[in-house]
Amino acid sequence: MTLETVSAPTFTSKQELYDWLVKQVEGLVNGLSKRFTPQANLIVGLSNVAALCFYELNRFYSPGAALEKLQVNWFGFYLFQAPGLLGLGPFQGRPACTEIRVGKGLCGTVAESGEPLVVQNVHEFPGHIACDSASKSEVVVPVLIENGSVVAVIDVDSTELGNFSQEDQEGLQRVAAVLAQHLDFPMARALAVNPALGLPGYSALAGGEKALQLHGDADGDPKPTPVTTTAVAPPAVTRISFVKVAARQPDVAVKCVNGWQLTRTSLGRIMTQDEAQQLQDSLGISALPEIAFQGNTLSVGPESDREHPWLRFSVEALMRNAAQYYRTEEFETLVHPQLRIPVSAGWESFNFQTYDPHVDWAWRNNFFGLVPEQVSLVARPEGVADAPGINWDVLKDTSLPILFYGHVDLMEDDLHDRGMVTSSVKYRVMSSAFFVLFRHLVRIDSHQIWMREVRVFHEFGKTRSPSGVPHIVFLEQLRSMSIAEPVDGVDWKAMSPDAISAKADVLLSREWMLEKVEAAG
The missing domain is CATH 3.30.450.40 (GAF domain)
Structure with a gap:
């Protein structure tokens, strides 16, 4: 052509x-x-x-x-x-x-x-x-x-x-x-x-910490000798000034409302090689996402105990959970059959297990952001007055003032040019409640989209009897949709996560509620 x-x-x-x-x-x-x-x-x-x-x-x-x-x-x-x-x-x-x-x-x-x-x-x-x-x-x-x-x-x-x-x-x-x-x-x-x-x-x-050289070569190549002539001056070249860059610390924002503290950290860079190696060693895996934002986190906990949050969303906690979840029976029987990786025609002849047999390439997980030393989850019972589900009316009420909100990116990977994996957290705090959405999205180009969403909701002042534990409810959903065939006017790669969530089929829906872990006596 x-x-x-x-x-x-x-x-x-x-x-x-x-x-x-x-x-x-x-x-x-x-x-x-x-x-x-x-x-x-x-x-x-x-x-x-x-x-x-x-x-x-x-x-x-x-x-x-x-x-x-x-x-x-x-x-x-x-x-x-x-x-x-x-x-x-x-x-x-x-x-x-x-x-x-x-x-x-x-x-x-x-x-x-x-x-x-x-x-x-x-x-x-x-x-x-x-x-x-x-x-x-x-x-x-x-x-x-x-x-x-x-x-x-x-x-x-x-x-x-x-x-x-x-x-x-x-x-x-x-x-x-x-x-x-x-x-x-x-x-x-x-x-x-x-x-x-x-x-x-x-x-x-x-x-x-390491000394940097402007033109130092690891293989010892000699530096080029500048050529000078009387007739022609060497070309002028604009160079970026080379400086020793100190490691930046994350920016920290703390908000307190109705007895709860939300702490967000943000750092506008991905993990360094040393940081990635340390995380790989601690997890026991060699496959980490292409882009991991180790400095981006969201923590939620009682204002009365600021040093011990109940929820913490971070790429390190997510990776640790994914590495553990990959070895569970639930992953093998429930999640793995929903989307097998590799799946596209280009991968059928490649044994991905030889790349890293210790981790699912899409880092699928059952991550809820829990700090295990502080809290755990139990199934939410039906028909219990002081253990209701998410109050959607509150979330849809546009008359309620939003005090603050935000978005935290945790990781991104292009699945070796076969699609996309992203993990992120959104949060919204109103005068009467807070809402957190954790979303893990997997897109295999020309095959399938798979998504796991965890919604966290708490109305301020709501507790459960007789424990008096604040009632925090979790809605976990797995979704999927086929993108094997092109659709006129639809660009699957450009479709937003919100649009995918609205369009995809719900494969699984489970509700949980938070329980406080008893302090060791």
Whole structure:
């Protein structure tokens, strides 16, 4: 299948060329298959864009040139695939370097600074990485997401000195903007949360204890010697100042109302490598979510005993519960049959048990946020006056003032590009009650959505006789819906959790209530 059924027009200027290219790129990457994973669409889109730009740039420079004499000899992409490291993406031209460290060569320099570079003579650029000896000039522009983080770079080489200009830079920046709008780059979500992942030496940033070097290489590569000439000054390069970053502490917000204290902590970064390793060691598993917000928590407990909350929602508690739940009979007989992982056709030949046999890849759980030293759950009895269920009338009453509310993200993972798993907590405190919603959502693309929801409700002042324990009720529900077949006008990946909850079938519904654990005598 080709891009068009008619030949591309003849251009009289680079402005006309890039005006046309931007429109063609929009057509190539807008509306890719909804049955593909985001990463599959990324490769499809970038491959076509590389081919389009490679041949159209060459046709503009030399309409009648043979393929081996093309003026643009390389066009492609380098994508952030790991902290501080670019990996080779789709390209047109000779085989190229498979990885480039941030801060190294033209591509690494642009990835570090976030600023485009036009170099008229690559041999005069300090530290130039020569993948093709025929390359003489080069233009590199960053692909930027909303917070200004670089997720990839576009790299174009020419066999002619001084081949690229400001027009090329600006035109390619417009192409990059279209790509950022429509494609899901490998580290986009992680960089959106923690831009420091794009800096060189990121693994040493956590905690600020390890010494960092601007150009230190683990394999001992010598530093490039700057090239100076009397005729041409070295190109000016804008660099991000490299500083030693101290580990941030979470922000803490405490709210007290009607004898209850709600404490929320938030930290705008994911777990560091050291933190992840410590958690893996404590859990006895090697598979943790791609994005885990260890600094985000919500605690609820009596104001009279502030140091001992009854409920605590955190990714560490969730992971610990999931690792334990995976080994239970209930998981094997109830939850596992509802959604078997792996399930999609692409996984059928892969034995996922060899990856990590100690954890369910979707981290399904029976997590209620309980602090076990303080409270436990018992089934809520029917027809008991002082043990009612959730008062939906209170929750639906729009006349009741909402004192405060919030949302806490705990974790996110793309299931190895096969879907999405998220865990989050919402809370709402009114003048007469508080309400908490814990939600664990699993989406397997082109197959099924599975969701576990736990609603926690307490009307202030409500207690149970004769114990006098505050009556806190829990509603646990498991939901599922098939997304194996496309539906006109429905984008399963864009559907909100609230919409999924309303549309999915309820597989299981159980009600519980909280009991206070007796202090050890």
